[in-house]
Amino acid sequence: MPFVRIVVAPLSGFPDGERRIVNVGGRSIGVFRVGSHFYGIRNRCPHQGGPLCLGHVLGDAVADAPGSARISSDPLRIACPWHGWEYDLDSGQSFMGPASPGVRSYGAGVEPGASLLEDATARPEMRVPGPYVAETFEVTIEDEYVVLHT
Amino acid sequence: MAHVDTQVVETITKRKVELVDCDVHAQATEAMLANYLSAPARRLLERYGRRTPRVTDWYPRARNAGMRVDAWPGKPGHIWGSDPETTRAQLLDEFGVDYAVLEVLSGQDCYDHPDFAAEWNSAVNQWQIEEWLSFDPRLRGTIAVPHEYPSLAVAEIERCAGDDRFVAVLLPASAAEQLGSPKYWPIYEAATAFGRPVAFHTGGYVDHRGPGYPSFYLEYHVGNGIVMQSQLASMVAGGMFDEIPGLRVVLTECGVAWAAALTWSLDSAWELMREDHARLPRRPSEYIRDHVWFTTQPIEEPDDPQHLLWAIEQARLGDRLLFATDYPHWDFDSPKQALPRALGAPLRRAIMCENALALYGLPAERAG
Amino acid sequence: MDAIDCDLHCAPESYEALFPYLNDYWRQYITEAGIRLNGLPHAYPRGLGGTAPSTYDALSEHVPDFAILNCLTGFETHRNAYFAAAVASAINDWLREEFLARDSRLRASLVVSPLSTDDAVSEISRVGEDPQFVQVLLPVRSDVPWGNKNHHAMFAAARERGLQVALHAWGRAGLAPTPSGFTTTYMEDYLGNQPIAQAQVLSLVSEGVFERFPELHVIMTECGFAWLAPLLWRFDKDWKGVWREVPWVKRPPSEYVREHFRFTTAPAHLPSDPVAVDQLLEMMDGSGMLVYASDYPHEHGDGLPALLERLSDAQRRELLTGTAAELYGLSA
Secondary structure, three states: OOOOOEEEEHHHHHHHOOOOEEOOOOEEEEEEEEEEEEEEOOOOOOOOOHHHHHOEEEEEEEEOOOOEEEEEEEEEEOOOOOOEEEOOOOOOOOOOOOOOOOEEEEEEEEEEEHHHOOOOOOEEEEOOOOOOOOOOOOOOOEEEEEEEOO | OOOOOOOOOOOOEEEEOOEEEEEEEEEEHHHHOOOOOOHHHHHHHHHOOOOOOOHHHHOOOHHHHHEEEHHHHOOOOOOOOHHHHHEEEEHHHHHHEEHHHHHHHHHOOOOOOOOHHHHHHHHHHHHHHHHHHHHOOOEEEEEEOOOOOHHHHHHHHHHEEEEOOOEEEEEEEOOOOOOOHHHHHHHHHHHOOOOOEEEEEOOOOOOOOOOOOOOOOOHHHHHOOOOOOOOHHHHHHHHHHHOOOOOOEEEOOOOOOHHHHHHHHHHHOOOHHHOOOOOOOHHHHHHHHHHEEEEEEOOOOOOOHHHHHHHHHHHHOOOEOOOOOOOOOOOOOOOOOOOHHHHHHHHHHHHHHHHHHHOOOOOOOOOO | OHHHHHHHHOOOOOHHHHHHHHHHHHHHHHHHOOOOOOOOOOOOHHHHHHOOOOHHHHHHOOOEEEEEOOOOOHHOOOOHHHHHHHHHHHHHHHHHOOOOHHHOOEEEEEEOOOOOOOHHHHHHHOOOOOOOOOEEEOOOOOOOOOOHHHHHHHHHHHHHHHOOEEEOOOOOOOOOOOOOOOOOOHHHHHHHHHHHHHHHHHHHHHHHHHHHOOOOOEEEEEEOOOOOOHHHHHHHHHHHHHHOOOOOOOOHHHHHHHHHHEEHHHHOOOOOOOHHHHHHHHOOOOOEEEOOOOOOOOOOOOHHHHHHOOOOOOHHHHHHHHHHHHHHOOOO
């Protein structure tokens, strides 16, 4: 399958802490912004099919001994909104034991409009219903865009 | 001109029932139930609120506040599980549920004064009728009762039993006494007389007595299955199934895979002690086989799904398991994926639909 | 039979038998209050085996290669923590003088007050160096589950001396014998130990006890074991959802349980169908967590022979001797 870049939103319209859910060829994929980092991950929990990307993004919980717990911002986890099964937001890896499958993750980042306009494979996302409905927008040379690599 | 017979053709389409969800939570706010209370009871509620702490006050549900994150109705005055429209969209329509049995836990405290307990449970039932059962024909109810006051509970069963949409009587899995105690038998007798099973739903007020109180929700939640094992032993050993031959009980939200081991231990103990048990002329396993159903959620998930099938077969539960989602709680079991393929299509069909239709006497077709 | 019996009982016939090991205050306290041992009729019912032997002579014929003596008399003490500590010390001295000193095949559980971690630590310090004490004995019933942080100092004291911990059925008069309330029949009391044991498994893992004490083993004694696999399926599943509540539990709970728990074979409440016994063993990853126990004098029916019949020779040897020998550092 050819490498496809999906233009998710203008960078200016995708603030820190937000997420967008896009449909790409029948797959629902969540794009998350944390600080200056972007992450793409499949919006389906392999456990029971829950809408993974509606869940909370959480830092890892680390404890050296009972009671001495703290939160580490690296790596970030996405927790399924149903059972809370967690996956590495970057790699999609599961931490729930050897029998638990991971979830597909995708590259995401920021690219200038100029490079997108030159690339015939780049296309804007499809509109999706639900709590995170995306705006439609035009790609211009001057601006930067959040792009999902699928 | 030819003569043409005209005929009115029934065009109501019937849909074959394929999915019955035997544990769905509707949750009322105090304000919603206040509308159904007498003035003195409403005044009491205004002045003191619900004075008994909820179990979530001492075991905070560690994930998503105990709810599916995506099930928040987002409507003023509503909480998780209080809005029928959200439940219809997210559960009934989304998964094609044909019947959903509501279990409203709001009435289950055991430390209310009997006057208030009776009114409060009646309010739960009226709210169910007006806001839910009348809202969608796929919904079924369970009768909430003030279980610590059996005569009042029986009166509430008598009041509600005329409404066929109530398919069971609802009790908690923890009460002031063990649930096999003769104290509660009048409730079971009344339910049976009206053709209703008694559904014992995980939770309730008094838990963890022998081992002491644990520290974490994790222990509390896994422990729900443990408490139900203990209750089932009480029900069997106390003789209620011998006393009430038509009694059917539904153990709800407690897991299923432990049933075989409990049965072996009861039968083994019975072999040693049968002369002490005049009320157990038959093996405990036979009473369980005849009288006990289980809802599936939260279904155990062994690494090898074949082991779940073994556990079901060992306890002969094939026609005793009732599928349940527990919507909108965090440990929701999806109708699409919760039951492993290893169970095989006939058993899955029985669990998803046929066993519940038989137990609750629901029609196998409905207007679609 | 070549065997290590991990649960052989003895008990003083009366408090007077403990008088040589109690000081004048406690002797007067017992006499003045008229306190009597009731012989733990629940643990040793007259109709199912009767009272535990009170002398070495009565016990000796029941000792195989090795036996671990469990004296439950301390389970009868009341709510007076000072009395409980005194009785625990007296029982340990009684065990040493009247049993352990007389037979090198004997080992014993060191008994401690279940009411005070401080007292338990003191007692473990006092007698825990004696190599014939191999584990600390606790009742499976508890005011607060045994994994609770308030008990960790006791586990630390035990591990400093290479001791394991046994949770034995019964105990703590006044607590309900089940997780769901008081009972009306002996059958419920008897079976109530098993759900309580399950709650203790949850507690010990959830509180991170095995992260803190990686060499600790807990021997669940007279609590059954057929319930284990389904419990672990659910425990693992729930941990995947709510592990953030206990982030020190770093691996699926079943892994801790398989490494750190052992279960005695009395009672073995098994299915009558041998195929189901095989399935049960497979669901438990084999018989490696099981250790033989007679629980003499308590009768539990014929579960053990039915179990042994389904094992290979190697598995049977492991269950009867090998696993316990490793656990307690015993060698033929």
